[in-house]
Amino acid sequence: MVDQRSNLEIRPVTIEHLEQFNDLLRYVFQVTDQEVSDSGYEEGELERAKRPVLEKSDVIGWFNGDELISQLAIYHCRVNIHGQVFNMGGLTGVGTYPEYAGHGLMHDLVKVGLNKMRENKQWISYLYPYSIPFYRKKGWEIMSDHLTYDIRDSQLPKQRPVNGHVERLDIDDEDVIKTYQRFALKNHGAMIRNELNWDEYWRWENEEERIAGVYYDENEQPTGYVLYWIANEVFHIKEMIYLNQEARIGLWNFIGAHYSMIEHVKGNQYQDEPISFLLEDGDIDQTIKPYFMARIVDVREFLLAYPFETDGQAFHIELTDPLAEWNNGTFGVYWDEQGKVQVTSRPVGERIQCDIQTLTTMLMSYRRPSYLAKIERLQANRQALKNLENIIPMDQPYFSDYF
Missing domain, CATH: 3.40.630.30 (Gcn5-related N-acetyltransferase (GNAT))
Known part of the structure; x- marks a missing residue:
């Protein structure tokens, strides 16, 4: 060889x-x-x-x-x-x-x-890891989780009044596509799906057996949906999304209306939202697994485009990257007089030291700076950590696609 x-x-x-x-x-x-x-x-x-x-x-x-x-x-x-x-x-x-x-x-x-x-x-890459250690060595890090849950029919939420209603539609209905687009633009981490992304989303599913239940508000605007199928007295949820709590309640009302047909509801969750906490009887079976990984491709360009929560104190990152040599070195971050982020190779402000994997998971808000410092993935003093905690948004990633 x-x-x-x-x-x-x-x-x-x-x-x-x-x-x-x-x-x-x-x-x-x-x-x-x-x-x-x-x-x-x-x-x-x-x-x-x-x-x-x-x-x-x-x-x-x-x-x-x-x-x-x-x-x-x-x-x-x-x-x-x-x-x-x-x-x-x-x-x-x-x-x-x-x-x-x-x-x-x-x-x-x-x-x-x-x-x-x-x-x-x-400036950023996602992948589904068939081996987490393999891709970690190449600079990717976990950025999202996949949760599953199993709810018995007796644990389903009680019906609650809402102003809208649910309609059963084809999974490729225009209102399904439109609702997801609105959802994706509001949720950090989500894919803005094009035609190929939708094709890949359904690649290993038998689409003919899948149904969309779309929630419409009192103005007949779609504000949520559940993609599902029923087999062997189980209501299977591929994905449920909603733009507000009214849509969430309305969709669970719809699921609960299947009470006489099913014994369990088994579903998928792609954000760390506690399903059990929302139920009156929260003693349900849940699992959590790492799902997708991400890696910043070009640190300088990513930092320039990154939407920091607020202006912060200047800092610099001493970074290592196992494959992309342009990411090795010092990246100084500061805000100019107009409040715009600037990136320099000079060591401005407080020092932060980490690898590309840690920087990615931190800026994706999968793990917070203080936690990463606690497990010794990030080296920084207390002032630098406080600054990072203030300027990095809190929202955890949502990602339900597969490719």
Whole structure:
């Protein structure tokens, strides 16, 4: 293999490589024909469905001659970070055939990918980790959680009066899309979904069996929805979103109206909101797992665009990054006379020391500065920590997509 590496080259993966692209994905992630069938795909349909990935994304691979042996894809996405919309590089489709593993191919491929994101002005990247330690070594860190819950029929909230009503609609109804768009623009971390993002959101679901229950307020405006299906006396919630508490109550009224049909409600939650606290009988089964990871691609540009909560005292970060050399060094942050953030390479103000992983999870508000200092992921004195706590928004990330 050492000798063979000189014969390998990195180049774009294009539509002519569609079959090889899909073969590598299915091999690495062990996707079976049965799983494909259960998701509602007919033979060959999944492969055709992945065609837009190659047409609308940046896909890069290692080739041995004409054979694709290692690859990654970068989706062109947009996300809401504390009210500011950022271009985001969604990293997915990462895989190498086992006979080529252990020789640093993916390390080099990710470096090329980060350079590509930087060219695209994607100052932040998200990914779903199949190995958290693997991606931590490459600069990503956990940014969101996936919670699941199981509520018995006897624990469902009692019906409460609201001014609106729920309608059952197709999952691709215009009001479903519109409601999510409004929600995403109000919730930190969320994907601003385009057509490809919606396709990926439903990729492994049998869409024909899914239903949308949309809540309309007294002005007939959609202000929330629940995406669900019912099977074996279980009301399954894929996702529930709402723009206000009236919509939340109305959606739970709708779920509770299925009381005679179901024994359990099993659902997903993508933000650390305590479902149990909202129930009269909160003794429910809940699980929590890390979900998506993020990494800042270009620290200077990210800091310049980052919506700090308020003007603060000047500080500087002494940063290390295992792959993006442009992120290694000192980043001084201060506010000019107009209150605009400026970034310099000078060590202004108090000193903060950390790696790119820690900086990312802190600025994404998944973990607070004081906690990161407590577990010795962040080095800073008390004054610097107090400043960070004041200027970094509190909102925790919401992210329910998958790619």
